[in-house]
Amino acid sequence: MISCFMPYSSDAKTKALAQALEQNELISSVQLVNDNFYSSESFMTMAEKALDDDYIMIITRPDKVVLGDGMIDRVANLCMSLDFSMLYTDHFLRTDDGLKQHPLIDYQEGSLRDDFDFGSVLIFYSVDFYEATQKALKDTSFKYAGWYATRLAIPYTKILHLNECLYTEDETDKRTSGEKQFDYVNPRNRDVQIEMEIACTDYLKSINAYLPPRTDNAEVCEDDFPVVASVIIPVKNRVKTIKDAINSVLTQECDFKFNILIVDNLSDDGTTEAIDSFSDERVVHIIPERDDLGIGGCWNRAINDERCGCYAVQLDSDDLYSDNSTLQRIVNKFREEQCAMVIGSYRMCNFQLETLPPGVIDHKEWTDENGHNNALRINGLGAPRAFVTSIVRNTPFPNTSYGEDYAMGITLSRDYRIGRIFDVLYLCRRWDGNSDANLSIEKQNKNNTYKDKLRTIELCARKLMCSEFNLYGEELVREAEPIDLTEKFINQTECWDDFKKRVAELDNVMIKPLDENISVQFNPARIVSTGAKIDKKAIADRPCFLCDENRPAEQISFETGTDFNALVNPFPILKNHFTFSFCEHKPQQILDHYAQFTQLLWSISPDYFIFYNGPLCGASAPDHAHFQGGLRGSVPIEKNWYRHIHNAKFIKGTFSSCLYQITDFACPAFAIEASKGTSFYLFEELYSALPLPEGQTEPAVNVMAWRNESHEIIIVFPRKKHRPECYSATGEKKRLVSPGTIDMGGLIITPRQEDFHGLTADEANGILKEVSLSEEEIKKVINELNK
Template identity: 50%
Template sequence: MKAVTVVAQYRTDPFFEKAVHLIETSGLVDRVLAVSRESASQRLPAFCTPVDGEIHDRTTLMRIINETGTNHLLFLTGDGYVFFEPGSIEKMIAAAESTKAGIVFSDFYDLNERGKTVHPLSGYQSGSVRDDFDFGGALFFSTEAIQKALQKYGLIPDTRYAGLYDLRLKVSIECPVHHIPEPLYSMISGKAHSGDGQLFAYVDPRNADVQKEMEIVFTDYLKKIGAYLSPGSLRQAEQTQYRFPFTATVVIPVKNRVSTINGAVESALSQETDFPFNVIVVDNHSMDGTTEILSGLAKRYPTLKHIIPISTDLGIGGCWNEAINSKMCGRYAVQLDSDDLYSSTKTLQRMVDALRDGKYAMVIGSYTIVDSHLKKIKPGLVDHREWTDENGHNNALRVNGLGAPRGFDTNIIRGIAFPNVSYGEDYAAALRVCREYRVGRIYDSLYLCRRWEENTDAVLTIEEANRNNAFKDSIRTEEIRARQQISKGPNP
């Protein structure tokens, strides 16, 4: 018996036939299932079997699984065309059998008019639970692992968009997900693998139905692995007896932002409030003139505290720790990045009002993405309306960010602290907060997030994006373990 059943989304162009023909002639493929929304039997190559439906749809997936007689299912899940290298399917089979993996995926080659370039992927961790985790264009399943997972954890629920996500999560509970760090195929892709369109897909209102299904599937997964936290387990921020010098502090970490720091500081100082506040700028040993600008501003404004830390190895998270542990930090600490601006003079008041009135440990506002001239650019307003009071703290593990600006109860964030890194430090702190405390949201734009060529959110290389995503996956891994311990309860 041949070892593999291939599942591919049908496309009406010559590339599809060429791609699946190369797979079919490998000698290992029993059949190629061409999935299509419309009947495609009249147009299909002879070696393809038509399957009506969508590749992520529950009904389609269950039909495929129930009718598969091979040991392996190869899903061609990307939006492009996959051309396997000679011997590659054999390598996937060998890896699956030697590692007892439920899922295997590999690096690949990007194929375009400029030639072939290696496209590395990140390894899979237990925290690699995002629905948009990049598996490339080919996802290789063990049929036995699928059958055992569905028998133990339940069939794929009634979904249109999240069926394959549900299947992947269930299989991963007890079986390894194995990454082969070798390009085993080439792919002509229909879209870029990075960029704001993909980055903000989960907050795009047009994707609301898709994201709701993903959240339902993911929440069920958390319950199955014992990492789900009920909303009733979350606490309010408690009153403190500590006497803070100010009600609030705007925290601005900075390094070498000579062109934007003045605007950020002026935006912070211009806030109109009914309480006393100050601004702490942690200058991480700038060398481009930023320090001199801050020194001049500090002489003009007594409520501006310019801190140059003793340590020379701080990331953004370490700079935040310097600020929140300063004797000059206020009762609440509110974020402003050195590239960015508050959208009005009322931002700080609204953040502090929400923190106080809701007794929240953290409040997160909404922001608008603008260019260097403050002109709104896509996707515009990012308001994270996927958050709910009932499940936001769980769904936070699935998405890649929670928004800005962020405001914290200083007493609580001092006890938690930020990791000393310059990417993901905010996400790590926010996950830790919402593990234990209630979080408030403001859905109006309070903040202008500037995109320009020198900031850390500029377009990343594949390697940089992989490194960032792997770090966030490691944060999720630790957070899931911590939540599992909470669900288990204290040791007897």
């Protein structure tokens, strides 16, 4: 039997399709998904529900699909005959001109594009589909990338393409191929693309093809070349545009010598004569002897010419540089960053230089940390492109007229840094004569198959590089295994009787939920920290209990690979509660130690979380820098993280790290989701945007963090008060609650029994809000972040 799922729509076609499916005896159920169809939550729910049947059918555009005659029977027969995890088929496309066949392409290992066309009807073996969602989505909260991450987790060898048209789709996107190809750089799609990059990066890590940031410098000597830069223009039959392109170069103002190498690929429309009309000695006219060169072959001919400069800079024969500083800025970037390739930004325009949609193509999805990995997901890298000649001479372009630039870009990014200039340097002039203006489906398929093949080749190379020995025969240093804190905790209980007793007592503490965001714990042992005096005199009068000489003899210090050593917390409120103490007696301040905070996070098992109490935010030892940590699963905001991030509001970010506002929790909070080790810059921005209390050296914050296999999640609770009014009240109004990170995260610790029994959900929410920044103050922080 087959379970069928589709996004909800009130459209009459969707209702008719659902009714037709329900009447088929091979379909066990038809379920409509109301919200966020492509989210992690939706795909995991569909996978779980579909386990009752052998197969699952997902129809992504039910309002545009009509199933072919006998399609369900054909699918059922294929399910019985073939061994696949996923099946997709060709279909008919209903256009204004009638019904046309719409062939699709075969899936291959390098088919990493998130816009790969599978059509709108997908069939899965239910068990494999469930396993893929568990592997790809279990620790995610994607709003858009649930489907993309799931299909990446399905082995490419088990994704089957059937060359039969089994259904019909209505054509809705009537734009030309030349317009559609830039959808992924449209700023309106930025949130979507951020998630797609995260999913792709996770996948590359899972198959051992992920590369850390590239650091190799391109070593060049400009004096070894006749000129510093050469502009390369391959051309064939562009008599209408070639002069404009040449003049665009000749007007460049530079502090170095340059020339133009024009590879005239056997033009016969007057282009050759147009080139020869220039008498400027900087114009070098090359006519190849061969008649089998594509654009890549023309590039090889130019870069191997003895007149080629140290840097080879691209200009297509249809296009122009945006102003007379383009060439100088590109060379400056090479000199500053010693990169192997520089890519600028361009503006789409017509022949009157009026902007055309989508306008500026700046590829801001590129980051130094992850651009070289994300390059395997996107279909282009930008323009103008420029290369270090000595490097590309050893890595020739493929002799094609499509994708040759992309092939070179992903190959170079495997080893070298790529420099980016996000200002417009180039004008891409669109007209009917452009080679990619309006391609047939057959030509689009051919191009997409080729680029997928380039990615397949590159994946193989990167997996080899990431294997036990790299391409150069050098043994790779493997990351250390996470520290087993659980074992160390058990060892400590066996040699410290008082501590062992407190750990046993923790198993019997009472915890009760007050609402979906807040629970309360009764823990009399915590009176020590809840009631701690932290004024300057009190701190000066007592020995620091985190310094080596003042700790109990039984308390063992464990190294973590950072400057923070692990100590079991003598008065635990969490399972396997640790304190991570700085090696020197220095004040509590997180920004100075944030790099080690995240390093510590990655040095321990992902079963643990760590947290920071600011000096006036719950820290009982504000004079000695320290973090704390414990096993995950007891603090509500972490336990319910899937729900909170699903409802979060995106503020800003890059493709490797994003900052959100948590909008559905008991108190204000910010969250950073980031690839390993990339959260610092957003944290620093947030830290700097928060108000600084008078007389303090840092904003009042509590910080909590945990991780999965590839990402770190950082929660920041912005504070304005150390303790609520009820802390110092008398009588029935008194509540001995002094919020630290654990309390701010929704687990309020009460050392008094009367508070445990008497505290209400409204009181608890009020306490957390009282010590937090107000809504107006949060708005000011967000405005500061968005400046």
